[in-house]
Structure formats: structure tokens, C-alpha cells
Amino acid sequence: MAQKREEKILSVTNLQVSFGGIRALDGVDFSILEGSISALIGPNGAGKTTVFNCLTGFYRPSGGSINFKNSQGHSLNLAALFGSLPFSWNRDQLSTYFKYLPNKFFGGTHLVTRAGIGRTFQNIRLFKELSVTENLLIAMHRDFRGTLIKGLFFPKIYQQNEKKQLSKAKYWLERVGLLSLANERAGDLPYGLQRKLEIARTMCVNPRLICLDEPAAGLNPAETEELSSLILSLKEIDKVTVLLIEHDMSLVMNICEQIVVLNYGQVIAKGTPEEIKNNPKVISAYLGTENV
Amino acid sequence: MNAFDLYIIGQQLINGLVLGATYGLIAIGYSMVYGIIGMINFAHGEIYMVSAYVTALVIALIAYFGGLPVGAAIMIALLFTMLITAILGWLIERVAYRPLKNSFRLAPLISAIGVSLILQNFIQLAQGARNQAMPTLLEGVLRIGGEEQFMQISYHQLLILVAALVSMLSLNTLIGKTKFGRSCRATQQDPVMAEILGINTQKVISLVFVIGAVFAAIAGTFVTMNYGSFDFYIGFVTGIKAFTAAVLGGIGSLPGAMLGGLLVGIAESFFSGFVNTDYKDVFAFGILVLILIIKPSGLLGHPEVEKV
Numbered sequence: 001m002a003q004k005r006e007e008k009i010l011s012v013t014n015l016q017v018s019f020g021g022i023r024a025l026d027g028v029d030f031s032i033l034e035g036s037i038s039a040l041i042g043p044n045g046a047g048k049t050t051v052f053n054c055l056t057g058f059y060r061p062s063g064g065s066i067n068f069k070n071s072q073g074h075s076l077n078l079a080a081l082f083g084s085l086p087f088s089w090n091r092d093q094l095s096t097y098f099k100y101l102p103n104k105f106f107g108g109t110h111l112v113t114r115a116g117i118g119r120t121f122q123n124i125r126l127f128k129e130l131s132v133t134e135n136l137l138i139a140m141h142r143d144f145r146g147t148l149i150k151g152l153f154f155p156k157i158y159q160q161n162e163k164k165q166l167s168k169a170k171y172w173l174e175r176v177g178l179l180s181l182a183n184e185r186a187g188d189l190p191y192g193l194q195r196k197l198e199i200a201r202t203m204c205v206n207p208r209l210i211c212l213d214e215p216a217a218g219l220n221p222a223e224t225e226e227l228s229s230l231i232l233s234l235k236e237i238d239k240v241t242v243l244l245i246e247h248d249m250s251l252v253m254n255i256c257e258q259i260v261v262l263n264y265g266q267v268i269a270k271g272t273p274e275e276i277k278n279n280p281k282v283i284s285a286y287l288g289t290e291n292v
Numbered sequence: 293m294n295a296f297d298l299y300i301i302g303q304q305l306i307n308g309l310v311l312g313a314t315y316g317l318i319a320i321g322y323s324m325v326y327g328i329i330g331m332i333n334f335a336h337g338e339i340y341m342v343s344a345y346v347t348a349l350v351i352a353l354i355a356y357f358g359g360l361p362v363g364a365a366i367m368i369a370l371l372f373t374m375l376i377t378a379i380l381g382w383l384i385e386r387v388a389y390r391p392l393k394n395s396f397r398l399a400p401l402i403s404a405i406g407v408s409l410i411l412q413n414f415i416q417l418a419q420g421a422r423n424q425a426m427p428t429l430l431e432g433v434l435r436i437g438g439e440e441q442f443m444q445i446s447y448h449q450l451l452i453l454v455a456a457l458v459s460m461l462s463l464n465t466l467i468g469k470t471k472f473g474r475s476c477r478a479t480q481q482d483p484v485m486a487e488i489l490g491i492n493t494q495k496v497i498s499l500v501f502v503i504g505a506v507f508a509a510i511a512g513t514f515v516t517m518n519y520g521s522f523d524f525y526i527g528f529v530t531g532i533k534a535f536t537a538a539v540l541g542g543i544g545s546l547p548g549a550m551l552g553g554l555l556v557g558i559a560e561s562f563f564s565g566f567v568n569t570d571y572k573d574v575f576a577f578g579i580l581v582l583i584l585i586i587k588p589s590g591l592l593g594h595p596e597v598e599k600v
Contacts, residue, residue: 056488113490125485127478137471138478142490144471151470205490 009034009069009209009241010055016063017050017265024050026265027064032209032258034069037235037242039252041276042262043285048245049122051262052211056119057082057109068115071208081115083107113142118207122214122245124194128187132178132197135186136169139204172200176230192223199230203238210234212244216251224248228255253277261285302436303443304565305558310449310518312557313456317511318534319541319549320463321381321504327544328480328500331397334404335384337531338411339377339505343512344522345419346373348426351517355427362429366451366517373509381505385498408527415524426520448518455510460550463503467546476500480544533560533573536580542593551591555579 011031017024025047032038040048053059054066055078066078079085080096083103088094103111112119127135144161151158173179176196181189186197195215202210215231216224228251234240246252252259252273259276261269263285269276276282318340325333350369354360360368388403430447437443467473478486479496486493516522533556541552556576564572583591 058484108492108494109484109487110490110492112488119488121485125482127481127485129481130474130477134474134477138474138486138491139489141471141475201489 007034007069008032010243011067012051012064013067014064015051015054015061015066017054017059018062024265025054028262028265028267030260030267030270032241032243034241035235035239036257037231037244037255038258038260039256040243040245040260040262041247041252046262047265048262049213052119052213052245055117055211056112057084060084068117068209070115076115078115081107081111082109113205113207116206116208118202118205118210120198120202120212120215122217124191124198126186126194126198126201128185130186131183132173132186132189133166133169133182135197135201136172136204137165139201140165140168143206168204172204175233176200192219195219195227196230203234203240207240209241209243212242214245214247216246216248224251227251231255299437299441299443300565304561306443306445306449307565308558308561309554310452310557311561312554313452314511314515314553315530315534315537315557316550316553317456317459317507318530319538319553320507320546322535322538323541323543323546323549324500324504326538328476328497329389331389331400332535333384333501333504334401335388335407335411336504336508337527337534338408339380339527340508340512340530341415341522341524341527342380342411343373343377343509344516344526345415345424346376347513347516348424348522351426351429366429370510370513373513374506377505377509378502381501382498385501390494412524412527419524421524423521423523426516428520429517446518448514452514452518455514459507459510463507463546472499533576536577539590540580540583542590545590545592545594548590548592
């Protein structure tokens with residue numbers, strides 16, 4: 001068990017992203033251990049969200065690779081999954097290229113859930129017009145796909161599926177304490193509860209890695225406290241690996257085991273909270289330096 | 293008001309309802325596509341036109357080989373037309389919309405107009421420019437009233453009303469109750485987030501085009517059987533009317549599309565019955581202008597909220 005903990009679930013090697021002449025990410029290297037809580041921090045514009053966008057297939061890296069360990073324990077190149085693997089004559093890459101060739105035509109960002117990655121955004125992106133429960137049901141789409149045609153002929157299977165989905169939704173609503181608001185319109189919830197609902201919705205895609213982009217933004221101290229216990233419970237109960245971008249340093253220092261610091265698209269430090277706290281490079285990146 | 297007038301009013305109402313139901317069925321396609329990608333499918337009227345030709349062909353084939361009761365013939369024609377137009381709807385999305393997804397907003401509209409012209413001209417070349425005729429399949433009318441004063445509804449018209457009602461109700465269930473409907477609504481609100489949660493939005497968009505096309509086919513089949521005459525150009529005027537109906541009811545809203553269709557149909561039939569046949573289109577569009585001045589988002593549409 002202890003050994004399994006040491007396995008890397010995500011390894012990013014030499015990741016490069018450029019927009020025109022600007023290098024948003026310039027050789028980013030880091031890896032995350034399975035079952036850990038890690039944070040990606042850095043000043044504004046350091047490229048944190050760009051890393052997330054590469055993980056979820058919005059950006060196509062101009063170099064480097066992201067490898068993700070899937071549920072069977074195989075290492076999976078995410079670019080291949082999204083169908084954006086560049087063609088090359090390298091023999092190893094060529095076989096992956098042809099294996100994932102269908103994804104070039106039928107692939108897309110929706111395949112992140114197949115890999116087992118869930119994600120939230122900086123701003124709240126709930127489906128405001130839908131009810132709280134429906135928001136969760138949408139996240140279970142992949143688990144219960146292909147039921148429309150089946151449901152036409154075997155209504156019973158369809159109903160059973162609906163029931164399963166509803167009970168799963170209920171479970172998550174209970175976990176985040178929203179059960180009494182299950183039928184409200186999601187857009188009518190107060191801000192703090194919307195944040196919680198978003199995390200619950202992300203968990204409904206059965207992820208093994210969840211990427212939270214500033215989950216504590218706009219929350220008051222009490223709500224932040226609840227959030228950190230929620231994130232810890234995700235790790236303890238659901239055995240999910242958590243990667244978060246956060247500016248609230250007390251939250252980061254309290255719950256994270258590993259911190260990666262980015263600045264100007266490069267990793268300037270990585271390590272435990274203690275190491276990061278005392279790292280002169282990090283301090284200078286955050287506070288600025290006198291001429292060295 | 294004497295009974296004679298009432299019967300005439302009733303008759304115009306029936307005509308208007310039937311006309312409106314077909315507009316509504318076509319308007320559904322405009323409204324759904326607009327709801328999900330925020331663009332108008334200008335080739336939609338042509339789907340309706342093609343469905344008229346397919347229906348006539350199937351009926352002609354069935355008549356040639358013979359041996360089928362009328363009800364079965366109608367069902368087969370309907371199902372086959374739905375199948376062909378479904379493929380056509382999928383093709384339009386695949387050819388005219390998907391490759392231009394990331395280009396500027398007007399580009400897909402222009403390519404859709406291109407598809408519309410291609411379809412029109414193809415049918416004109418393949419089937420001839422003249423009016424085509426189709427024999428009446430269901431003889432007979434339902435009469436309400438006495439010997440001299442009555443209103444009547446033919447079995448064909450009745451069929452249109454029933455078909456519109458059934459398909460509207462099933463669409464409502466599909467969108468409101470099923471998993472596919474949920475993913476439609478999610479894609480409509482935030483396609484990026486829907487993708488992250490594992491919904492294949494591309495597939496949803498394709499299916500929406502297909503559903504719109506199938507609804508246009510339902511209208512096309514029954515209207516062709518009712519009127520018995522069509523040409524390669526019917527898609528244009530009917531498409532514009534249905535588009536008007538969709539805007540009138542609030543584009544993006546499905547009950548709105550049906551309501552708008554009924555309103556345009558009834559307005560048209562009353563105006564041509566009591567005032568003037570030549571200016572019926574002017575009247576229908578006049579109502580559109582009036583309602584858009586008073587309520588720019590349409591009757592049942594939500595006003596556009598600026599996203600912060």
C-alpha cells in the first residue's frame with residue numbers, strides 16, 4: 001500500500017506552449033504522486049491555468065508531453081487521447097499515433113473524463129438554468145451513455161439507470177450539504193454553495209485526478225475552512241488525487257503535500273510546503289527583488 | 293353575428309391551425325439549431341422541399357408495386373422521408389457548419405445558403421422545374437354543422453394536426469426528461485463545461501440538426517399529401533415563414549416556435565379569408581414587426597442577458 005502511494009499519476013515533461021511569439025510555458029517539468037494533494041502556485045500570468053488547459057485538451061502543446069496513468073495502470077499520452085499527437089517517424093510514437101488515430105477524427109475534450117480527469121474553472125461555470133440535481137446528472141453522462149436507444153426498447157433498463165444516477169447525485173449532495181436544495185435552480189444558490197456544487201459535479205465524472213482552479217476565490221474564511229475539509233475528505237474517502245491552483249496561501253500550506261511554483265512559464269521551485277516557504281527564489285518571485 | 297359568419301370564422305381557424313402546425317414543425321428546426329449553436333440554419337427550408345420530393349417518390353414506388361393499404365403506405369413514406377432528411381440534416385451540419393466552427397460567425401451562414409442553393413438547383417435539374425403533382429391518398433372530410441352552413445376538415449388536415457401534436461409532445465419529453473435532453477440543454481448553456489464533463493458536444497449538435505430535419509420532414513410529408521402539388525422552390529417561402537414563426541415565438545424556445553407557427557398560420561388564413569389573398573404575407577410579416585417592436589426577444593423568448 002505504501003508503495004502504491006509513491007506511484008506517479010501525472011508527469012509533465014518539458015511542456016511548452018507558445019502563442020505567437022509569447023512563450024506561455026517554457027519547459028515545465030513536474031509530476032504528481034497518486035493520492036496526494038498538490039498545488040500549483042505562482043504570480044499572475046505565470047502560466048498556471050495554461051497548464052490546466054493543456055491537461056484538459058484546450059491547448060495543444062507545442063512541445064513536450066503529459067503522461068497520465070490510467071485506471072489500468074498504463075501510462076497514457078494525453079495528446080494522443082485528444083487526437084493532437086503530432087506525426088513522427090519515431091517507432092514508439094508511430095504505434096501510439098496509429099492506435100489513437102480514430103481520436104483525431106472522433107476525439108475531443110470530452111475524452112478527459114475517459115482518462116479520469118475532472119476540472120473546475122476560475123469562475124463558476126454551473127449550468128445556471130438547470131436544477132442542482134440536473135447539474136450533477138450531466139456529469140454522469142459518460143457512465144450511462146448509450147441508454148437513449150436502449151431505453152426506447154427496454155424502458156426498465158433506462159429507469160434503473162436513472163435511479164442509479166439519482167442515488168449517486170443524492171450521495172454527493174449529501175456530502176456537500178446541498179440535499180435540501182436539490183431542486184433549486186443552480187444559478188439561485190449563494191456563491192459559496194455554488195463553489196461546493198461545482199466540486200460535487202466534478203466528482204460525479206468518476207475522476208482519479210481533479211484539477212481545481214482557484215476553488216477558494218471569493219470565499220470567506222469560514223467557507224474556506226469548509227472547503228479545505230471537503231478537499232481533504234475527497235483524498236481520504238474517495239482516494240482522489242487533487243491538483244489545485246490557489247492564491248490563498250494558508251489553504252495551500254495547510255492541506256498540500258507538494259507545491260510547484262511557476263513564474264514566467266517556468267518551474268522555479270517544487271517541494272513540500274516547508275521547503276517552498278523558505279525558498280529565496282519563491283520569495284523574490286512573489287515580493288520582487290532588488291537588483292541581484 | 294349570425295351562424296353563417298361563425299362557421300366561416302371556424303373554417304378559417306381550422307385552415308389557419310393546419311397551416312400553423314406545419315410552420316411550427318419547421319420552425320422547431322430553426323429554433324433548436326439557433327438554441328444550440330447560436331446560428332440560423334439557412335438550408336432548413338430546403339430540407340422541407342426535399343422531403344416533399346422523397347415522399348412523392350416513395351408513394352409513386354408503392355403505387356407502382358402496389359398491394360399496400362393506404363395507412364401503411366403513408367407510414368412507410370413518412371419513415372423513409374424522415375430517414376433521408378435525417379441523413380441530409382447530418383450532412384448539412386457536417387459539410388457546412390463543422391469545418392467552419394472556428395472561423396468568423398458569418399461564414400457558416402454563407403455556406404448554409406450555399407447548401408440551400410445547391411439543393412434547390414440539384415432538385416431542379418434532377419426532377420425538372422415544373423410543378424409536380426401527387427394524387428390524394430385519403431379521400432373524405434369531417435363535417436361539422438348543417439347542410440348549407442358547415443365547416444369541414446379533411447382527413448389529411450386532421451393528420452397534420454395529430455402529427456404536429458404527437459411530435460411536439462414527444463420532443464418535449466425528449467428535451468425535458470431524458471439524458472439526451474439534459475445534455476442538449478447543458479451544451480446550449482456552456483459547451484466548454486459540457487465537454488469537460490464528458491459530453492460529446494459535437495455529437496449533440498449533429499443530433500440537433502438531425503432532429504430539426506426530421507421535424508421538417510414530418511411537415512413536408514403531410515403537406516405534400518394534403519396539397520398534392522409542389523415544386524423545387526417551396527422550401528424558400530415556407531422556410532422564411534417558419535423562420536418568422538420561430539422569431540415571433542422567441543427563437544431558441546421550442547413551445548415558442550410552435551406558438552409562433554400557429555400565430556403566423558392563423559393570421560395568414562384569416563387575412564386571406566376576410567381581406568385579401570395577395571397581401572397575406574405582408575400581414576404575417578407585419579405582425580412580426582409589431583411584436584418585435586413591443587417584445588424584441590419574441591413571445592416566449594428570454595431576453596439576452598449580458599454575460600459578466
